[in-house]
Amino acid sequence: MGVIYVMWSRQLKKYWRSRARMIGALGQPLLFLLALGFGFGPIFEKAGGGSYIQFLAPGIIAMSILFTAMFTGIEVIWDRQFGFLKETLVAPVSRSKIMIGRTLGGASVAVIQGFVVFLISLFVGFKPESLINIPLAILFMFFIALLFTALGTAIASRLKDMQAFPLIINFLIMPVFFLSGALFPLNDLPRAIEIVTRLNPLTYGVDGLRNTLTGASHVNLFVDFTVIITVTLFIGIIGSYLFSKIEI
Amino acid sequence: MHVSFSSSKIKKFINQQREKYILYKKMVLMVNESIITVKNLSKKFNGLTAVDNISFEVKKGEIFAFLGPNGAGKTTTIKMLTTLLHPTAGEIKINGYDPVNEQKDARKSFGIVFQDQSLDEDLTAYENMDFHGVFYNVPKDLRKKRIDYLLNFVGLQERKDDFVKNFSGGMKRRLEIARGLIHHPKILFLDEPTIGLDPQTRNHMWQYIKDLNKKEGMTVFFTTHYMEEAEKIADTIAVIDKGRIIKKETPQALKRLTNTRSLEEAFLKLTGKSIRDEKSSSIDNLRMNRKIWRR
Ligand SMILES: Nc1ncnc2c1ncn2[C@@H]1O[C@H](COP(=O)(O)OP(=O)(O)OP(=O)(O)O)[C@@H](O)[C@H]1O
């Protein structure tokens, strides 16, 4: 317990101390909200989709969580290069605990980031359906964050190279984001795209988040939960394994 | 006068003597018990043999120095002993445990001060220390007491809430040494601990470590390029060159065998005077990288 807590708090401390980074990371979601929201809004409404901001905001919240979570993996490589990773790896604690602490820490940071985007979206015109469901939405944010932090950390466990990480992550993030229903509804898609969206775990995260925030949904909440948790566990186990095999 | 011994009495006497002998033998063995055993250990990095079939033992409570020119394989050996690298071949026992298959027990047996940096620079000095204490399960009160004492000891008490990234090289080194002493392991590995430290701090630190060695029977395994240091501190010295151990003796015996007056002369006689080609090792690369990546 001590170790998990310490690894978790370390990440939050570092996040809090580099607030500049956190504010910088809000630029992209804000741009998406404004440009897409106001740009596509009229077309979306004309096509009978209702308010686009209402549709888009949960997707952009999920996006900022996805990006923040995946990129916290780079801290493993960072720690490897600056040497601190060694200090944690020779300690007489199980490496899964270190991995769990890191993942929880990264996920918490991503949730905070996502929550800030949520607050921003309120100013752009987003109206959550009911406030009662907000804790549930936060829980969803947390599961999305956990999943992708675990994935980013697992990938980083296998990499030594700071430059390779963003390349690989971007290569993964873009399709995951665009084919998740974050930007457009998943109805009436071509068969191939439909299959890909069904295989994409973020689809269920976005759907769950949209459901809890606006009541609109494509899949159902129970399926969303089950898929997200299963995939998270699966990636977490692989990640722990890879992390436990690190040599320096 | 005639004294008769009953045979049973004699037997009893002999048995008593035998038991005493066994007990004595055990005590001697215990003193001489080895806490690190290495057999035919090798490590290859795609083609390059960094450690080449070495075997040695370190006795419990001993201060053991590992000396060798740059690139000899000292750090690589220490990494294998401390579970950070898996050997290509050979066997290791550390406090009775195998660092490959019994990692957790092996890790419980030692503490280490690394050659290259291992601090979290975005945390304060105190936070770095406290983390270590938690990792090594040092109870809260003791942790606080030792951290305060050690920060004082290395002269960093006043800077304890500063971020490590603002420290000088020597201050970082001191902090790493202080951190390594928060818990008292059975074996302490020190990979060039005194690199970059001023003579005052060096003496001070060795005094403290020798004390721990005496009082708690802590085994110390260290490397250094300062020969006087090794000569003064070590009970046993192993000289390693190009991945092979070429001699393992007491400092006195090394001088006697090489017919030299100082350990430095003995070392040069054993390893030759040519300068090692310093192919940039991974550590050098890391140092480069850290310069590039630190904002
Ligand atoms: N991760 C690695 N990959 C490839 N080669 C390596 C790696 N680590 C060490 N080496 C090589 O292994 C050899 C031994 O290196 P090692 O760091 O063990 O030397 P050392 O005795 O500690 O030297 P120094 O006194 O300079 O610290 C060197 O030739 C080095 O380049």
Ligand SMILES: [Mg+2]
């Ligand atoms: Mg070395």
